[in-house]
Amino acid sequence: MEWLTTVDHKKIAVLYLVAGGMFFLIGGLEALLIRIQLMKPEFDFVPAHTFNELITMHGTTMIFLAAMPLIFALMNIAVPLQIGARDVAFPFVNALGFWMFFFGGLLLNLSWFLGGAPDAGWTAYAPLSGPDFGSNGVNFYVVGLQIAGLGTFIGGINMLATIVNMRAPGMSFMRMPMFVWTSFVTSIIILFCFPAITVGLVLLMFDRLFDANFFDVANGGNPVIYQHLFWIFGHPEVYILIIPAFGILSEVITTFSSKRLYGYSSMVFATVLIGFLSFMVWAHHMFTTGLGPVANSLFGVATMLIAVPTGIKIFNWIFTMWGGHIRFTTANLFAVAFIPTFVIGGVTGVMLASPPADFQYHDTYFVVAHFHYVIVGGLIFAVFAGLFYWWPKLFGRMLSETMGKWTFWLFFTGFHMTFFVQHFLGLMGMPRRVFTYLKGQGWDELNFISTIGAFLMAAGTIVFLVNIAVTARKPVGAPADPWDGRTLEWTIPSPPPEFNYAQIPLVRGLDALWVEKTEGNKEMVPSEPLGPIHLPSPTILPFLMSVGLFIAGFGFMYAGQHFDNGLAQALFNNYIVAGIGLALFFACMFIRSLFDDRGFHVEPEGLQEKGAKA
Amino acid sequence: MLARNRGWRFLPLAALFSLLLAGCDGVLNPQGPNARDQYDLIVLSFVIMVIVMVVVYSLFFFVIIRYRKRKGQTGYPEQVEGSYKLELTWTIIPFILLIVLAVPSVMDTFVYAKDYTKDKDTMHVKVTAHQFWWEFEYPDLGIRTAQDLVIPAGKRVSLEITSADVTHSFWIPELAGKMDANPGLVNKMYFSADHEGVYKGKCAELCGSSHALMDFKVVAKSKADFDAWIEQLKTPASISADAKQGEEIFKKKQCIACHAITPDQIGTGPNLAGFGDRQVVAGFRPHTAEWIEKWVKNPQEVKPGTLMPNLGLTDDEAKQVAKYLLELK
Numbered sequence: 018m019e020w021l022t023t024v025d026h027k028k029i030a031v032l033y034l035v036a037g038g039m040f041f042l043i044g045g046l047e048a049l050l051i052r053i054q055l056m057k058p059e060f061d062f063v064p065a066h067t068f069n070e071l072i073t074m075h076g077t078t079m080i081f082l083a084a085m086p087l088i089f090a091l092m093n094i095a096v097p098l099q100i101g102a103r104d105v106a107f108p109f110v111n112a113l114g115f116w117m118f119f120f121g122g123l124l125l126n127l128s129w130f131l132g133g134a135p136d137a138g139w140t141a142y143a144p145l146s147g148p149d150f151g152s153n154g155v156n157f158y159v160v161g162l163q164i165a166g167l168g169t170f171i172g173g174i175n176m177l178a179t180i181v182n183m184r185a186p187g188m189s190f191m192r193m194p195m196f197v198w199t200s201f202v203t204s205i206i207i208l209f210c211f212p213a214i215t216v217g218l219v220l221l222m223f224d225r226l227f228d229a230n231f232f233d234v235a236n237g238g239n240p241v242i243y244q245h246l247f248w249i250f251g252h253p254e255v256y257i258l259i260i261p262a263f264g265i266l267s268e269v270i271t272t273f274s275s276k277r278l279y280g281y282s283s284m285v286f287a288t289v290l291i292g293f294l295s296f297m298v299w300a301h302h303m304f305t306t307g308l309g310p311v312a313n314s315l316f317g318v319a320t321m322l323i324a325v326p327t328g329i330k331i332f333n334w335i336f337t338m339w340g341g342h343i344r345f346t347t348a349n350l351f352a353v354a355f356i357p358t359f360v361i362g363g364v365t366g367v368m369l370a371s372p373p374a375d376f377q378y379h380d381t382y383f384v385v386a387h388f389h390y391v392i393v394g395g396l397i398f399a400v401f402a403g404l405f406y407w408w409p410k411l412f413g414r415m416l417s418e419t420m421g422k423w424t425f426w427l428f429f430t431g432f433h434m435t436f437f438v439q440h441f442l443g444l445m446g447m448p449r450r451v452f453t454y455l456k457g458q459g460w461d462e463l464n465f466i467s468t469i470g471a472f473l474m475a476a477g478t479i480v481f482l483v484n485i486a487v488t489a490r491k492p493v494g495a496p497a498d499p500w501d502g503r504t505l506e507w508t509i510p511s512p513p514p515e516f517n518y519a520q521i522p523l524v525r526g527l528d529a530l531w532v533e534k535t536e537g538n539k540e541m542v543p544s545e546p547l548g549p550i551h552l553p554s555p556t557i558l559p560f561l562m563s564v565g566l567f568i569a570g571f572g573f574m575y576a577g578q579h580f581d582n583g584l585a586q587a588l589f590n591n592y593i594v595a596g597i598g599l600a601l602f603f604a605c606m607f608i609r610s611l612f613d614d615r616g617f618h619v620e621p622e623g624l625q626e627k628g629a630k631a
Numbered sequence: 632m633l634a635r636n637r638g639w640r641f642l643p644l645a646a647l648f649s650l651l652l653a654g655c656d657g658v659l660n661p662q663g664p665n666a667r668d669q670y671d672l673i674v675l676s677f678v679i680m681v682i683v684m685v686v687v688y689s690l691f692f693f694v695i696i697r698y699r700k701r702k703g704q705t706g707y708p709e710q711v712e713g714s715y716k717l718e719l720t721w722t723i724i725p726f727i728l729l730i731v732l733a734v735p736s737v738m739d740t741f742v743y744a745k746d747y748t749k750d751k752d753t754m755h756v757k758v759t760a761h762q763f764w765w766e767f768e769y770p771d772l773g774i775r776t777a778q779d780l781v782i783p784a785g786k787r788v789s790l791e792i793t794s795a796d797v798t799h800s801f802w803i804p805e806l807a808g809k810m811d812a813n814p815g816l817v818n819k820m821y822f823s824a825d826h827e828g829v830y831k832g833k834c835a836e837l838c839g840s841s842h843a844l845m846d847f848k849v850v851a852k853s854k855a856d857f858d859a860w861i862e863q864l865k866t867p868a869s870i871s872a873d874a875k876q877g878e879e880i881f882k883k884k885q886c887i888a889c890h891a892i893t894p895d896q897i898g899t900g901p902n903l904a905g906f907g908d909r910q911v912v913a914g915f916r917p918h919t920a921e922w923i924e925k926w927v928k929n930p931q932e933v934k935p936g937t938l939m940p941n942l943g944l945t946d947d948e949a950k951q952v953a954k955y956l957l958e959l960k
Contacts, residue, residue: 065840065935138837144814145797145838150762234815240798241813274698280713305800305809305835307818310744314737321729325722328683332721333713335690341708342700353695360687364680367729371736373743374672376808377658380800380835444673446657446804448835451843455915459656535707 022555024108025515029115030093030411034404036119037086043126044078045475047071052435052471055464058456068452069136070154074126076139077158080254081165082122084396088261089115089172091403092200094411095268096176098506098513099194101185101522101529106178108553109609114172116563121165124570128157138450140251141221143232143243148225153578159222160570164563166211166218173207176200185505186544187524191285194504194528195271195278198285199264202292203257209296210253217246226573241306248299256295258392260288262399263330266352269402270334272500273349274341277528280333287326287333294323304375313372320370327363331356346500347421348405354429355398362390365440380450383443389436401428401481409495412488413512420484424477431473438463438470503528508541516550519621549618556614562605569598657804662830665807665822668739675735679728743808747789747821754782758792760799760812762838763845763937764901764914774864774894777901779909780832781860782824784851789821800836803849809835824851829910840936848910864894864905868959877955884942886927886952892959900939907960913937923953 023029051071054062063071097105105111128134135158137146146155180201184193193201221243223229230236232243271278278284300308300316334356343349365387369375378384401424408416442463447454454460498507508530509517520543526532533541572595580586588594661667747753757768758780768775782788792801794812802809807822824830834845852860870878881887889900896902909918913934916922925932928949930939944952 065843069837069840069842142798142837150797150839239815241816275707277710277712279711280718283713283718306811307813307816310741313744314740317736317740318733321733324729325725328721328725329718331687332690333718335687335694336711336713336717338694338698340711341698342704343695343698344700356691357688360684364683367732368673368676368680371672371676371732371739373669373736373739373808374676376743376810377666377669377673377804379809380802381658444658446831446833448802448833448843450837453843 019555021560022557024104024112024553024555024559026093026097026104026108026111027411027513029111030090032115032119033086033090033093036115036122037083037090040078040082040122040126041087042478044075044083045478047075047078049471049475051075052468054452055454056468057465058454058458058461060453063452065452066136066152069138069450070129070134072450073135073138073141073154073158074129077125077135077162078122079392080139080258081162081169082118082125084258084392084400085169086118087400088203088258088396089118089169091196091265091400091407092176092203092261094407095403095506096179096197096200097183098410098509098517099197099504100180100183100188101505101518101524102179102183103517103521103550103552105175106182107175109556109559110171110175112556113559113562114168114170114175116559117168117566118165118172119168120563120567121161121163121168124164124567125157125161128154128161131157140244140247142247143221143224143240144234146221146243147232147240148228149233151225155221156225156574159218159225160574163215163218163222164566164570166215167566168563169207170211170215173204173211176204177208180204185518185521185524188529191282192524192527192529194264195267195281195284195288196261196264199260199262199267199288202288203260206253206257206260206292206295210250210257213246214250214254217243217250220246222573226577241303244303244306245299248302249296252299252302253295255388255391256291258396260291262355262396263288265399265403265406266334266355267337268504269348269352269406270337271528272406272502273344273346273352274338275344275501276337276341277503277531278333279336279339280329281527283329284333287329290326291323294319294326298323301370301372301375304372305379310372317370317372317375321367324363324367331360331363346405347416347418347425348402348500350422350425351398351402351405354425355395355402358390358394358398358432361437362387362394365390378443380448381443382439382447382449385449386436386439386443389439393432393436401425406500407506408488409499410506410511410513413493413495413510414488414491415495415499416488417484420480420487424481424484426477427473427480428477431470431475431477434470435467435474436470438466442467498530503531505529505541516552516619516621519550520547521545547621549620551616551618553616554614558605558609562602565598565600565602565605567598569595569602572596572598660805662826662828663806663822663824665743666803666805668742669808672735672739676732679732683725683728743820745821746819747787748791748819750787750789753787753789753821755789755791756780756782758790758801758812760792760794760796760801760834760838760845762796763834763841763934765801765832765834765845765847766795766901772861774861774904775891775897775902776864776894776905777903778911778914779848779850781850781852781857783854783857784824784827786854787821787823790819792818792820797838798836799834799838799845801832802835803830803832805830806849811836824849827851827853827856841934844913844915844934846911846915850910860905860908863908863960867893868904868907870955870958874951874955874958877951877953880944880948880952881955884944884948886942889939903956903959905960907957920950920953920957923956924949927952 133152133154135154137151137155141158144150220231224231230238232238232240267278298320300312301320304313369378405416442460447460495511497510522541523544575589661670755771759766766777767780792810792812794814799812800809801812806824810818810820828851830849832847832849889898890903891898892903894904911918912922913926928944929941930937
């Protein structure tokens with residue numbers, strides 16, 4: 018119950034971590050099934066249609082239900098702590114964001130048990146996803162992603178408000194840790210790009226559930242519009258994923274090199290520039306759609322430009338390590354391995370940016386290799402680095418370094434085995450999203466290697482899970498500052514007390530803790546006197562609101578279908594179920610606005626001791 | 632058309648690249664001018680990227696080896712803020728490298744966008760993609776065919792590509808890059824094959840269950856062979872007495888309702904005129920009586936999600952139909 022009602026950012030981070038981790042495992046299992054099917058030519062491990070469901074769900078799950086929540090988990094752990102805040106700006110909204118994501122994801126995954134998963138690819142291009150061609154599973158896609166997307170959207174706004182308003186005294190924008198900066202830019206991208214996919218999904222939903230004709234050619238619709246809407250969201254989405262990864266990396270590398278970030282201001286500039294350019298390049302996913310040479314050239318050149326700020330970052334990281342004392346902890350291994358891996362993903366990205374060459378690469382395994390290098394080799398490496406780095410802060414227990422290194426080497430080797438060879442498969446003409454391939458095309462060995470690699474990655478992940486299980490049995494006892502850190506989160510006990518800071522610290526420069534350390538101070542200078550601390554009360558409303566939307570989702574999805582059971586027919590076909598769900602949703606909103614919840618105060622003396630002990 | 636080779640300045644690396652991938656098929660084995668230009672661009676971008684990687688990797692490995700924390704090392708290293716000179720360097724150099732790639736990219740983009748659909752010296756073909764087969768119409772010649780795109784070698788072929796249902800993508804890796812087939816829209820592209828031969832064609836955009844099996848062939852013939860093919864296609868096939876029974880079944884079982892057997896007619900299924908000369912069955916299986924039998928007996932098993940129904944043919948009926956189809960020349 019405590020977990021269902023919490024509005025504490027650290028607990029919500031744990032919720033995100035558990036839910037995101039669970040979906041990551043589901044997505045990983047789907048990936049393994051995909052790789053087994055492609056292990057040999059003409060293998061019949063899964064049927065064609067199931068394969069399409071698997072690739073659709075693998076992509077959708079990994080992007081929306083694993084990668085984004087894991088990032089939100091890390092942002093929820095670190096951002097309030099790093100800016101010296103007691104919580105996010107809107108704790109209630111934070112909880113609501115999580116529950117909406119969770120129930121949206123749950124709804125999407127229930128499709129496996131309710132007549133089949135979506136099968137039109139994670140991009141769900143119309144008309145394949147439309148009412149005439151897509152299976153019933155696509156309804157789960159449009160409804161589930163709308164609910165989950167809403168959660169992400171409000172989560173992003175909340176982060177923005179937090180970073181703008183809640184910084185400790187003295188923390189100017191140019192003193193913010195890099196991870197806060199990247200969270201800030203990511204949140205801005207979320208703010209602008211989620212509306213685009215929402216529009217795309219709503220139009221698709223209207224086509225599917227209410228017989229509209231937005232993408233129906235026979236009635237004057239145009240399916241290419243869907244592609245635009247999808248990628249106006251979809252390309253920035255990639256940067257929503259990778260920009261926080263850049264931030265995590267900057268934190269981990271600086272800490273473990275014992276050096277300040279090289280070229281901090283150019284890093285900030287590069288981050289903002291990447292955020293901006295991410296909106297200028299969506300059509301590079303559509304070079305073969307027939308947009309014409311002018312559009313293709315402009316979007317091609319704009320895409321190449323992204324390499325410049327990304328290159329600035331790569332060199333700045335290398336020069337951060339230059340002259341440092343580099344400690345290769347597990348966190349830092351993942352962070353350091355990110356650099357060469359991401360460079361491969363980056364250079365193939367530039368190769369893809371040339372439209373005429375892309376006519377050959379497009380929709381082949383070359384592209385599959387490229388984006389896995391960016392998303393797995395970039396983002397997932399960074400998430401591992403971030404987890405190993407902040408785990409002691411969040412749970413007060415250190416993860417095992419030995420098992421951590423096993424995780425790293427298994428995952429790292431498996432990753433390169435899986436995806437490096439796919440570049441060549443693509444150049445040899447293997448299209449993506451094929452459930453099988455014929456013998457004699459020279460693809461057999463490379464596909465086999467790729468599958469073995471996938472199993473190594475799975476093994477690495479299993480070692481990580483064992484590591485968590487073993488660590489969970491240890492007593493709480495991590496030091497406040499296990500890594501000799503530089504930023505504010507390391508000034509408070511691990512795990513932090515509910516209110517984080519008994520006294521909000523005064524920030525006197527970039528890497529606030531480092532500034533104090535170099536001046537010989539043991540702790541931060543407080544910016545306020547010790548006094549009662551205001552905290553918001555826990556509430557079940559966010560959970561109930563999300564349940565309401567979850568129920569309404571089912572109501573709308575099944576409204577057009579016929580049931581043999583009279584009761585079900587009456588409930589669904591008269592929109593009664595949809596009505597119940599929406600009623601619950603709005604009732605909760607009403608209650609929230611009717612009753613003024615003033616929260617409560619804690620006296621720091623008593624609780625500080627408790628926090629230190631906990 | 633010009634065969635430009637911009638890779639010459641990077642000859643050693645390009646040679647290495649070719650060596651690494653020697654014997655590979657697909658994109659790396661270009662057999663026509665479009666694919667060759669695209670291959671050159673790929674090599675150029677590859678070479679630039681290798682240069683970038685060599686620089687980054689050398690620095691990277693130097694740093695992680697040289698500056699790892701050693702035993703007994705104490706104190707903190709000097710905290711360096713950054714250097715405008717260095718940061719400017721790694722901003723400007725990538726810019727220059729990108730320009731080297733961007734200029735030919737943009738030029739080629741415009742070259743490929745040229746519209747030859749009205750050009751007199753070009754052969755015109757209208758391509759319509761269906762779940763999961765390809766229809767080819769030669770408007771100038773008044774014929775239609777399916778699955779095998781027969782072209783004269785060395786002649787420019789201009790395509791108008793569209794789709795009858797969902798989005799597909801037309802791709803012949805060895806001859807030219809992709810072009811999407813969008814329902815309700817017509818996309819134009821052109822290509823040509825240097826030599827006679829049979830080239831693999833594929834659908835590159837997810838289009839349903841049998842997306843993976845939506846292959847086709849491009850058959851490039853000499854001018855004379857191509858003309859002979861047209862002639863033969865236009866002359867009605869002479870069915871031997873042996874295959875008459877198969878013809879009966881074909882008509883009785885309503886195969887004819889979807890499949891036209893003369894090249895001037897439209898059906899909802901692939902046109903079967905000249906089927907006896909095709910390269911593959913169902914787009915991807917060997918062109919043998921055995922596979923034709925399997926295909927007509929249980930289409931779903933060969934190609935999941937196909938619209939061709941299972942007509943419940945007996946083994947014998949299937950055999951007869953196969954015999955008949957092979958005589959459609």
